[in-house]
Amino acid sequence: MAEPMDLMEALREVIRNSLVVDGVTRGLRESVKKLDKREALLCILAESTDEKNIPKLVEALCREHGINLIKIDDAKKLGEWVGLCKIDKEGNARKVVRCSCAVISDFGREGSTMALDVINDHFKHSVTAE
Numbered sequence: 001m002a003e004p005m006d007l008m009e010a011l012r013e014v015i016r017n018s019l020v021v022d023g024v025t026r027g028l029r030e031s032v033k034k035l036d037k038r039e040a041l042l043c044i045l046a047e048s049t050d051e052k053n054i055p056k057l058v059e060a061l062c063r064e065h066g067i068n069l070i071k072i073d074d075a076k077k078l079g080e081w082v083g084l085c086k087i088d089k090e091g092n093a094r095k096v097v098r099c100s101c102a103v104i105s106d107f108g109r110e111g112s113t114m115a116l117d118v119i120n121d122h123f124k125h126s127v128t129a130e
Helices: 007-020 028-036 053-065 075-081 110-129
Strands: 024-026 042-046 068-072 101-104
Touching: 007 024, 007 042, 007 068, 007 075, 007 101, 007 110, 024 028, 028 053, 028 101, 042 053, 042 075, 053 068, 068 110
Parallel strands: 042 068
Antiparallel strands: 024 101, 042 101
């Protein structure tokens, strides 16, 4: 039996599946538009942003519209996950661009429900803990 997925692995898998169906919005401006129109299903925010008002804005929009928010530590890691990089011949990411915020509006195929279940369980447990 396969070992259980942790939250970051599950998030990366969900982003990968969403990229296939063009369900990922990258960057602050486009993400805020999706959040404001309530088209977002999940928001990912990088905590390593230079501007301190960006997290406040994104968190407020997510709270106001009831959209789940996951914070990750590194903007370069988020940039790599959402495809803001070049892939070399060996399959390594090169020229990775930082991404402060990304929004998922379509989870893609339902075949990878395990990763989505891990994320949903995370939110169920965090809501019950409060």
